[in-house]
Amino acid sequence: MRLRTLNGEVAKIAGRGDAPARALADLFGRDAPFAYTLIAPAFFLLLFLVAYPFALSLWFSLSDARVGETGVFIGLENFQRLLRSDIFRQTLQNSVIFTAAALGAKTVFGMALALLLFRVTRFKRLIRGAVLLPFIVPTALSTLVWWWMFEPLYSVVNWTLKALHIVSHDIPWLPDPYLAMFTVILVNTWRGLPFFAITIFAGLVAIPREMYEAAESDGAGPIARFWHITLPLLTPVLAVVILFSAIFTLADFNIVYILTKGGPMNMTHLFATYSFALGLQSGQIGQGAAVSLFLFPILLFIVFTQLRLVRRATTYE
Amino acid sequence: MSRRGRAWRSVFTLYLPVAPFVFFALFPLYFMVVTSLKTNAELYDPTTVPFLIKRGVTFGHYQLLSNDTLFWSWFINSLLVSVGATVISVILGILAAYPLARLKFFGGDSFGVAIFITYLVPPSLLFLPLTTVVNRLGLSDSLWSLIVTYPTFLVPFCTWLLMGYFRTVPREIEECAMLDGCNRVQTLVRILLPVAVPGVICAALFAFTLSWNEFLYALVFVSPAELKTMTVGVFSELIRGDIYYWGGLMAGACIGSFPIVIAYVFFLDYYVSGLTAGAVK
Numbered sequence: 021m022r023l024r025t026l027n028g029e030v031a032k033i034a035g036r037g038d039a040p041a042r043a044l045a046d047l048f049g050r051d052a053p054f055a056y057t058l059i060a061p062a063f064f065l066l067l068f069l070v071a072y073p074f075a076l077s078l079w080f081s082l083s084d085a086r087v088g089e090t091g092v093f094i095g096l097e098n099f100q101r102l103l104r105s106d107i108f109r110q111t112l113q114n115s116v117i118f119t120a121a122a123l124g125a126k127t128v129f130g131m132a133l134a135l136l137l138f139r140v141t142r143f144k145r146l147i148r149g150a151v152l153l154p155f156i157v158p159t160a161l162s163t164l165v166w167w168w169m170f171e172p173l174y175s176v177v178n179w180t181l182k183a184l185h186i187v188s189h190d191i192p193w194l195p196d197p198y199l200a201m202f203t204v205i206l207v208n209t210w211r212g213l214p215f216f217a218i219t220i221f222a223g224l225v226a227i228p229r230e231m232y233e234a235a236e237s238d239g240a241g242p243i244a245r246f247w248h249i250t251l252p253l254l255t256p257v258l259a260v261v262i263l264f265s266a267i268f269t270l271a272d273f274n275i276v277y278i279l280t281k282g283g284p285m286n287m288t289h290l291f292a293t294y295s296f297a298l299g300l301q302s303g304q305i306g307q308g309a310a311v312s313l314f315l316f317p318i319l320l321f322i323v324f325t326q327l328r329l330v331r332r333a334t335t336y337e
Numbered sequence: 338m339s340r341r342g343r344a345w346r347s348v349f350t351l352y353l354p355v356a357p358f359v360f361f362a363l364f365p366l367y368f369m370v371v372t373s374l375k376t377n378a379e380l381y382d383p384t385t386v387p388f389l390i391k392r393g394v395t396f397g398h399y400q401l402l403s404n405d406t407l408f409w410s411w412f413i414n415s416l417l418v419s420v421g422a423t424v425i426s427v428i429l430g431i432l433a434a435y436p437l438a439r440l441k442f443f444g445g446d447s448f449g450v451a452i453f454i455t456y457l458v459p460p461s462l463l464f465l466p467l468t469t470v471v472n473r474l475g476l477s478d479s480l481w482s483l484i485v486t487y488p489t490f491l492v493p494f495c496t497w498l499l500m501g502y503f504r505t506v507p508r509e510i511e512e513c514a515m516l517d518g519c520n521r522v523q524t525l526v527r528i529l530l531p532v533a534v535p536g537v538i539c540a541a542l543f544a545f546t547l548s549w550n551e552f553l554y555a556l557v558f559v560s561p562a563e564l565k566t567m568t569v570g571v572f573s574e575l576i577r578g579d580i581y582y583w584g585g586l587m588a589g590a591c592i593g594s595f596p597i598v599i600a601y602v603f604f605l606d607y608y609v610s611g612l613t614a615g616a617v618k
Contacts, residue, residue, distance in 0.1 A: 051436070051440040051441070051442055051521070052443060054436070054440070054521055055436035055440045055442040055445065056442070058432040058433065058435055058436050059432070059436055059448060061429050061432060061433075062429045062432065062452075062492050062496060063433075063448065065429065065488055065489070065492060066451070066452075066455055066492065066493070068470075069467070069470065069485070069486060069488075069489045070455050070458065070489050072470065073469075073470055074463065074466070076469060077462075077465060077466040080466060129358075132354075133355075133358050136351060136354055136355045136358070137355075139347075139351050140351060140352075140355065142352075145605065147355060147359060148605075148609070149601075149602070149605050150359050150363055151358055151359060151362045152362075152601075152605075152608070152609070153363065153366060153598070153601070154362050154365075154366075156546060156597055156598065156601045156608065157594045157597060157598065158550040158552075158567075158593055158594055158597065159550060160550070160552040160568035160569070160572055161567075161568060161572075161589070161590035161593045161594055162590070164571070164572065164586055164590050165365045165366070165368055165369040165372070165587060166365060168372060168583050168586070168587065171581075173383070174380070174381060174383065176368060176387045176388070179383070210361065210362070210365070213361075213362075214612075215612060218609060218612050218613060219612065222609075267457055267459055271461045271462065272461075273460075273461045273553050274552045274553070278572060291461070292461030292553075295461070295465065296464075296557075300468070300557065305465055305469075309465050309466065312461060312462050312463075312464075312465060313462075315459070315461070316462065319458065319459075319462070322457065323453070323454050323457055326453075326457075327450065327453065
């Protein structure tokens, strides 16, 4: 108790002051004025540049706003029009395929890489540093080199495949709709894999060694140990990584914009690139805002699940 | 099993499987460097082996970049924006993280959740309305538009990271300082921050990296060529119509990645801890 009254000026004033002031201090907490002062700059920044734009985005999506015009309220017409539009339905389908495939690849290969990194003893820092590099290099710049690697005439990938006599003709990586989708998934996986690997690796390090020793003395082989110890104990980490990456994979802009601009024939458009094309390139801000808002329910679901996971993790501690 | 036998086994079961991952991660970056150093004649000759430089190294692409484009302006713009946004975000992050980690007050938990939600909001959700806000503030086509908007994703990140870091510092050292007559501000500045320096470095490194790498806001908010940042300048100014200067593009990509790679080499451990902070806390 003595310690607590020493906690700054506020506590003293609240302790000495009259009853209403004390009641107020109890309701808000003794350190409230100090806490609010410190939080204020971040709070107002996020209020004006995140919350307000979000409200604005809601308004745009319900209006026929165009560049330079505020527009009038038109209800859900933007959303109805989108759901009827072939391009938007294609975008929805692309988003599902892109996110599912990229997340799947990153999870499987990230897990494999993490398990390998965990056992590496020689050149540990060098190998870890090397596989992490794609995540650090600016995506907009590294995607340029992928573009060059899949360039129609001088593609190094095609050159290699032809030199190895795997194919006889150039493969049209980016002009072909399905191959273009494969390519953007590949580049997203390249960039995101380090995040998965290193986070799963940190999860592996946190598993107590005794569990493996106990299992080993019970005669469990490597595969049994993976299924019965590693995987269950890694599930919380995996869930957080996958959910976190799900948002940023789904909302990806850079890779698709640079490699394909959403083409060929809108077959690689994602929410972000289609929203960009509608809102900024053809000036239909209302429609564009409606497209990007489709990300929001998914975002909410993920935030909600993550918070539950985080809370559960803290109650275990 | 003998020591040598075990070593050989690890080559096959461990280092051989790791090799493709390392190759996959590094090849594009290697190819970026090789392309930027090759002469055009060799670059566009389909009969040569693309992996190697056989007809001599050239710095022509770098010279072209330096002399005929606004490359160094973009570089300086990126530097200004990243330093500005990083300083703002780390300061706001420290200020917000301290009460969230240490003090009990009405609304504290809700603000913590709000920070977490904004941490997860991708820039592509908000770029359209933000364009309008930036216009209304009179900031469009100036570097300020980026210095002001980057903190929208950097502040939540820094706050979240520092909150976790502050919590690992034992409360007792602060309580001791307060018994000795320090107030809250003094304990934060003189006691907590010096202990939390690694956390602050980590937050600053990530804020700088994320600002330097940002593409969408920089593409949308700033259109004059001389005000572009590195990522956008290289992409949009070096590609004109259907003519691609691949050598120049790759040279730009190399120099553009260079500061980040250098920071990364020196601070690898900070990057690793920052990456995992969000998930394994």
